[in-house]
Amino acid sequence: MKKLDDFRLRLAGREYVPLVTGGMGVDISTNALALEAARLGGIGHISDAMVPTVADRYFSTSFVRNKLRRYKFNVASADKSMVHFDLDDLAEAQRLHVRSTIEAKQGDGAVFINCMEKLTMNNPAGTLKVRLASAMDGGIDGITLSAGLHLGTFSLIEHHPRFRDVNLGIIVSSVRALKLFLKRCNRTRRRPDYVVVEGPLAGGHLGFGMDWAEYDLQSITTQVLEFLKQEDLAIPVIPAGGIFTGSDAVAYLEQGCGAVQVATRFTIAKECGLPDEVKQAYLNAGVEDIVVNTLSPTGYPMRMLKQSPAIGSGIRPNCEALGYLLDKDGHCAYIDAYNEALKAYPGVKKISVAEKVCLCTHMRNFKVWTCGHYAYRLKDTARRYPNGSYVLPNAEEVFRDYQFSTDHQVQRPSAVVSEPRRQSLPGGGS
Numbered sequence: 001m002k003k004l005d006d007f008r009l010r011l012a013g014r015e016y017v018p019l020v021t022g023g024m025g026v027d028i029s030t031n032a033l034a035l036e037a038a039r040l041g042g043i044g045h046i047s048d049a050m051v052p053t054v055a056d057r058y059f060s061t062s063f064v065r066n067k068l069r070r071y072k073f074n075v076a077s078a079d080k081s082m083v084h085f086d087l088d089d090l091a092e093a094q095r096l097h098v099r100s101t102i103e104a105k106q107g108d109g110a111v112f113i114n115c116m117e118k119l120t121m122n123n124p125a126g127t128l129k130v131r132l133a134s135a136m137d138g139g140i141d142g143i144t145l146s147a148g149l150h151l152g153t154f155s156l157i158e159h160h161p162r163f164r165d166v167n168l169g170i171i172v173s174s175v176r177a178l179k180l181f182l183k184r185c186n187r188t189r190r191r192p193d194y195v196v197v198e199g200p201l202a203g204g205h206l207g208f209g210m211d212w213a214e215y216d217l218q219s220i221t222t223q224v225l226e227f228l229k230q231e232d233l234a235i236p237v238i239p240a241g242g243i244f245t246g247s248d249a250v251a252y253l254e255q256g257c258g259a260v261q262v263a264t265r266f267t268i269a270k271e272c273g274l275p276d277e278v279k280q281a282y283l284n285a286g287v288e289d290i291v292v293n294t295l296s297p298t299g300y301p302m303r304m305l306k307q308s309p310a311i312g313s314g315i316r317p318n319c320e321a322l323g324y325l326l327d328k329d330g331h332c333a334y335i336d337a338y339n340e341a342l343k344a345y346p347g348v349k350k351i352s353v354a355e356k357v358c359l360c361t362h363m364r365n366f367k368v369w370t371c372g373h374y375a376y377r378l379k380d381t382a383r384r385y386p387n388g389s390y391v392l393p394n395a396e397e398v399f400r401d402y403q404f405s406t407d408h409q410v411q412r413p414s415a416v417v418s419e420p421r422r423q424s425l426p427g428g429g430s
């Protein structure tokens with residue numbers, strides 16, 4: 001019986017264990033998690049979602065405070081159009097984040113960065129260009145373009161000295177999106193080096209409408225493989241979304257995929273950025289707790305635990321400090337929903353906003369508990385302490401389980417040594 005470790009991903013002349021840990025913003029896929037995947041021979045993603053905020057947490061920089069100071073006069077205004085990111089600060093934050101990770105890298109694997117194109121930051125092309133260029137300046141091994149698929153993204157960086165040697169990949173959820181992207185790539189004479197096919201059972205934002213349940217990863221992957229074969233394009237295909245066991249992965253690898261991308265199994269790992277109590281909430285989740293809704297201001301459906309503290313929260317938009325989802329005109333759907341609620345409940349101190357969540361503030365504070373469809377199976381992958389709480393596995397234990405397990409078995413980590421101690425947030429952030 002085959003196991004994931006019987007296969008290898010070949011990218012730019014190098015070989016990897018065909019297991020990719022997906023990007024999980026905001027700092028859920030920490031550099032510690034990505035570095036473990038790389039040390040073990042796979043590919044680990046960090047994420048550049050809200051990178052100035054993340055840099056402040058780790059490097060004692062003041063990017064967020066400085067931006068707030070600059071625009072403080074505007075906090076009570078509904079018009080956020082003048083709130084912009086300082087592009088030098090953004091570049092510095094990205095370089096710090098990437099360089100510190102790459103410098104710590106060990107082993108034969110690689111560290112890639114997930115760039116969410118939908119973080120429009122009131123200057124979509126300008127901020128994306130800086131994020132991509134600075135990630136390459138910082139030495140990143142690869143960039144995965146996600147959520148947004150701006151057809152012109154490659155053109156933004158085609159003059160960067162690393163444009164032709166860094167690994168570049170895209171996430172698509174249909175063969176149609178892939179075809180469109182490849183057509184536009186011709187202009188830069190540069191194709192993606194890999195394609196992640198993300199199905200409807202993934203965590204985070206979905207590349208589908210609310211009819212997501214009508215699609216399945218297996219069919220989309222087959223269509224993508226057939227299309228690439230027809231076109232004689234040898235681009236590794238990496239399916240993602242609901243691949244829960246090593247045997248799930250093997251089925252895709254036997255079909256001709258280059259690797260698999262996974263995330264949910266790693267959300268409970270010690271190295272993952274979620275606070276421990278959130279990891280316990282994931283472990284306690286039942287199937288009925290996992291919902292797909294339209295609360296994200298990005299316009300994409302998002303999967304999350306229905307117990308997420310962000311749901312219904314009516315906090316004031318914090319765009320002067322954060323503002324990652326402001327579109328090119330300074331709009332965000334949460335601001336609109338918030339102002340509607342203010343109007344509907346004049347004089348009420350603590351309002352609730354039902355239609356949207358303030359993703360910036362709540363993702364930063366780990367209050368949106370996004371997860372993959374199979375999060376309710378996490379409890380089958382961990383052991384419990386005598387007090388009933390779950391023992392959190394190491395990333396290595398999860399990685400090795402994917403790598404070596406067969407027959408749809410999940411190897412639970414062995415020894416339960418002692419009761420858990422409370423752990424603070426990574427980098428002492430709040």
Ligand SMILES: Cc1cc2nc3c(=O)[nH]c(=O)nc-3n(C[C@H](O)[C@H](O)[C@H](O)COP(=O)(O)O)c2cc1C
Pocket residue numbers: 021022023024025026028047049114116146147171198201202203204205240241242243261262263264265267370371372373374
């Ligand atoms: C907590 C969480 C956060 C995520 N955040 C992002 C993100 O910021 N950008 C992105 O492209 N994908 C994101 N994803 C999707 C993963 O990178 C991955 O492709 C997908 O979840 C794989 O499916 P699985 O979770 O069933 O293994 C996220 C997934 C999870 C579970």
